[in-house]
Amino acid sequence: MKRIAIVGSIFLFFSGAWANQTRMNTLIAGDYIDDPVNISVFPQHIMIFQNYFYGDIFNNSHDYGMVFAPKSEYGGLAIWNSDQFCAGYGITLKRFDLGLYGSPIEDHTRLGIGIGRAYFDSRIDVSFIMNNGDSLDVENFHINVRLLKRKMDFVIIPRYTFSHNVEPASYTQHRAGLMLQKLILNEGFVFLAGEYLNSKGDVDSSCASFLGGIELPLSRVVTLRMGCKEVLNLDQGVTTADLLLEPGVGFRIREFNLDFHVNQGRLFNKDLTFVESFGLDLNFGKF
Numbered sequence: 001m002k003r004i005a006i007v008g009s010i011f012l013f014f015s016g017a018w019a020n021q022t023r024m025n026t027l028i029a030g031d032y033i034d035d036p037v038n039i040s041v042f043p044q045h046i047m048i049f050q051n052y053f054y055g056d057i058f059n060n061s062h063d064y065g066m067v068f069a070p071k072s073e074y075g076g077l078a079i080w081n082s083d084q085f086c087a088g089y090g091i092t093l094k095r096f097d098l099g100l101y102g103s104p105i106e107d108h109t110r111l112g113i114g115i116g117r118a119y120f121d122s123r124i125d126v127s128f129i130m131n132n133g134d135s136l137d138v139e140n141f142h143i144n145v146r147l148l149k150r151k152m153d154f155v156i157i158p159r160y161t162f163s164h165n166v167e168p169a170s171y172t173q174h175r176a177g178l179m180l181q182k183l184i185l186n187e188g189f190v191f192l193a194g195e196y197l198n199s200k201g202d203v204d205s206s207c208a209s210f211l212g213g214i215e216l217p218l219s220r221v222v223t224l225r226m227g228c229k230e231v232l233n234l235d236q237g238v239t240t241a242d243l244l245l246e247p248g249v250g251f252r253i254r255e256f257n258l259d260f261h262v263n264q265g266r267l268f269n270k271d272l273t274f275v276e277s278f279g280l281d282l283n284f285g286k287f
Contacts, residue, residue, distance in 0.1 A: 020054040021063045021082070022259040022279030026248030027213045028227035031146070032157050032179040032193060036067055036281075039078055039088065041144055042125045043099030044114040046078045046090025051285030058277040069285075086110065114144075121150040140165040155181040155189075171201025179211075188223075190214045206234045223250040257281045 019036045031038040036049040050069040056062060069076030075091030078101070088101025096117050103110040114127030125148075130141040146159045156178075163173040177195030184190060193211040213227035225248045231241040251258045259279035 019049065019052050019257070019281040019283075020259055020279030021056040022248070022261045022277045023225070023250065025277065026225050026227055026246045026259070026261045027215065028211060028229045028244060028246055029179070029191065029193070029213060031144075032159060032177070033181075033191070036065060036078075037063070037080070037082075039065075039067070039090075039099070040080070040082065040086060040101070040112065041129065042114050042116065042127050042146070043078075043088050043101045043112045044090055044097040044116040044125060044127070046076050046088055046099045047072070047092050047097050050076055052281065052283055054279065054281035056277055056279045084110065088112070123148045139167045153183045155179075155183070157181065157193075165201075165203075169202035171199050171203040173197065173199045173203075177209075184216070186217055188215050188217045204235075208232045208234060221252055223252070224248075225250065255283050 021037045024030075024033070024035055024037055027033060031041045034045065034048070036045070036052045036054060039045050039049070046067055047069070049067050050072065051067065053064075053066045055064040063080070063082050065078065065080030067076055067078045069090075072092070075089055078088045078090070080086055084103050084105050086101050086103040088099060090097065090099035092098070096115055098115055100113045101111075109132040110130070111132075112127060112129045114125060116123060116125035125144070125146045127144045128141065129144070131139045141164055143162045144159075145161075146157065149156045157180075158178050159176070161173075161175040163175070165171050165173070175195065175197045177193055179191055179193035181189050181191040191211070191213055195209040195211070196206070197209070198206040209229060209231050211227070211229050213225065215223060215225045217223045227244075227246045229244040233241065245264060247262045247264060249260050249262065257280070259281075261276040261279075263273055263276040
């Protein structure tokens with residue numbers, strides 16, 4: 001029990017107390033930054049984010065999820081819905097965090113399993129995610145490996161993913177990246193990251209991505225955040241895609257967090273909505 005509390009506090013300090021897809025879409029940092037929405041990549045994090053609820057409303061869709069662990073020694077249950085409904089279970093055994101989930105939807109099944117362990121100021125996570133389609137052939141599977149190491153106010157996060165796709169196109173893909181995160185103020189941080197992606201097979205391409213962002217608490221109530229991303233296409237010389245800038249703002253009211261992903265295109269086109277998405281989350285374990 002004591003170890004679970006210590007590890008949980010380390011992760012929440014690294015990632016802040018916010019927990020919804022709107023926040024993650026604003027930061028554009030993917031699963032380098034921990035958040036309950038990323039248990040679909042690392043299901044062992046079910047035991048890190050206990051007793052959380054989140055929901056998001058987008059222009060044309062919605063997400064929701066809940067992690068529930070009334071007694072940590074018996075593990076925790078999680079349900080969530082993004083592109084499909086999933087249910088998972090996580091538990092800590094012999095200092096290892098274990099997690100698994102599935103999505104038994106007709107004609108399409110998803111299965112994920114993961115293991116992780118924390119060592120004082122560092123943590124390693126490994127997971128295997130598989131998707132089955134209409135036939136017995138595997139449409140795709142992914143192996144994810146991530147290391148998190150803290151040195152004073154800095155967090156170093158190397159990450160690697162191997163993917164093999166069968167349907168609808170057959171190819172393998174390698175994605176390797178490194179993020180440097182600097183903790184600032186109270187639960188705030190800035191980050192810089194670089195990532196290289198290479199695909200071989202029916203899809204033959206390579207690109208490099210550069211990411212940066214900030215989550216800045218102005219007070220106990222208001223938090224500003226911004227994520228940016230630029231992609232360099234390396235196939236035929238170096239060509240640059242448009243730079244993505246995603247602004248957002250969050251409001252904390254007791255244990256509730258309200259997040260807004262601002263649509264920057266609204267500044268140039270009044271026909272667009274001002275808010276790209278809205279997120280709400282609650283840490284009900286503190287009640």
